[in-house]
Amino acid sequence: MGDIIGKFITESGFFMMTYKEISMIVIACIFLYIAIKKEYEPYLLIPISIGMLLANMPGTGLMNAPSDSSTGGLLYYLYQGVKLGIFPPLIFLCIGASTDFGPLIANPKTMLLGAAAQFGIFFAFLGAIFLGFNGLEAASIGIIGGADGPTAIQLTSILAPHLLGPIALAAYSYMALVPVIQPPIIKLLTTKEERNIKMEQLRGVSKKEKILFPIVVMILVIGILPTSAPLIGMLMFGNLLKESNIVPKLVETAQNSLMYIVTIILGLTVGATANAETFLNPKTLGITLMGLIAFSVGTASGVLFGKIMCKLSKGKINPIIGAAGVSAVPMAARVVQKVGQEDNPSNFLLMHAMGPNVAGVIGSAVVAGILLKFFG
Known part of the structure; x- marks a missing residue:
């Protein structure tokens, strides 16, 4: 006994x-x-x-892999959806089915703000190289600056799977901290007069335009950059389902059931990669630091480009909408709305900020495709 x-x-x-x-x-x-x-x-x-x-x-x-004497662990098998690049594109399909690209179509110039906000990715990439990370690792760390969790997971699972846990946690942590990180940067780089600028109401966007947009984007972007196909293709497919208005059950499934199911499995398996050996080391600190720098620089570059557009438009564009160029949808756009109303309660910038916000989703997927092309 x-x-x-x-x-x-x-x-x-x-x-x-x-x-x-x-x-x-x-x-x-x-x-x-x-x-x-x-x-x-x-x-x-x-x-x-x-x-x-x-x-x-x-x-x-x-998380044990299968062997001759035993089967693999539950989370190991679920993790194959991450390893094989299945879950992040499915998340993008769900995001597309929940996203209105109308503000971007109505004001296509805001695409430039979404592109400008991706500068943080390349800045962090160079910083990670400086800290001693190799090219594959630096590319995975830099993508945190896009504030796009699924894109960070997709790219890291291919280029640097051993860093998946720390990078995913950093990416989603900074996405959650958007309301904390962005306002000080916005206020530091803009004047009260700039934040008070009221923008003209957006024009109406026709159903035909909304249907053509995902089709054209798929053809153009994937035609130029085939490595962006998994994310851009699923994002636009989901949006086409939504805008067609003829498959409501598919849209409802993508917006709700599928989104939550994939989110649960994706979160569990990504968290399971954060074991003590990979997480408790100096590299994790470097990843966390460069991720914060990437996100901050992305926000700042969007605002600074917004200031340039403000000057060129003779004061018709409020520069703070550039902060929404990071692809944290719709949190970044809500932050812009809140900051704008702090100085002027009658200022409504949400729909204007949604243009660069959804452009940022496309931009981060495109940048991921570029990094995959060179390092994948």
């Missing part, structure tokens, strides 16, 4: 646990607190935290 009890104790997870696993479990609990108590990106941060917690519990084998 004593041997049985002794074996039970020595084979328990608590007996095998090291300080590294304890540290990761504590980090997972902190993320859970942030997600639940502070409500920062809870739909994804909760699954990521649980995946991290489960993967760092000794003896579970949830």
Whole structure:
């Protein structure tokens, strides 16, 4: 009886646990607190935290690969959807089905603001190279600046899968912190007079334009950059379903059931890659730092280009909408609306900010395609 009890104790997870696993479990609990108590990106941060917690519990084998003597762990098999590049494009399909490209079509000049905000990606790429990361790792770190979690996961799973956990956590953490990070940058780079600029009401966009837009974008972008096909193709496919107005059940499924199912599995498996060996090292600190710099520079470059457009338009464009060029939809556009109304409660910039915001989604996918072309 004593041997049985002794074996039970020595084979328990608590007996095998090291300080590294304890540290990761504590980090997972902190993320859970942030997600639940502070409500920062809870739909994804909760699954990521649980995946991290489960993967760092000794003896579970949830991320073990199959062998001749045993099958693989549950999370290992679910993770294949990330590894094989299935889940992020599905998320993009769902985003497309939930996105209105009308503001971008009505004011196509805002596409330039979405493009300008991607500068942070290249800035962070060079910074990561300077810190000693190789090209594949630097490309994966830089994409955090696009504030687009699925794109970061897609690119990293191909170029630097060993960094998937830290990069995914950094990307979604900064997406959740958009309301904290962006306002100080916007106010630092603009004057009160610029923030008070009221923009003209957008023109109406016809159904024909909304249907043609995803088709034309697919043909042009994928024709020029075939490596962007998984993300751009699914994004525009989802949007075409929405704008066709003839398949409401498919749109409803993409906007709700499919989105939540893929989000749960994606979060769990991404969190499960954040084990102690890959997470508790100096590289993680470098990733976190460069991710913050990438996001901040992306916001700043969007605002600065907005100031240029403001001058060229003789004051008709409010430069703060450039901050929405990062692809955190629709959070970045809401931040612009809030900052604009702090100085002028009658200023309504939300729809104008949605133009560069959705352009940023396209832009981050295009940049990911460019990085894949050169490093994939």
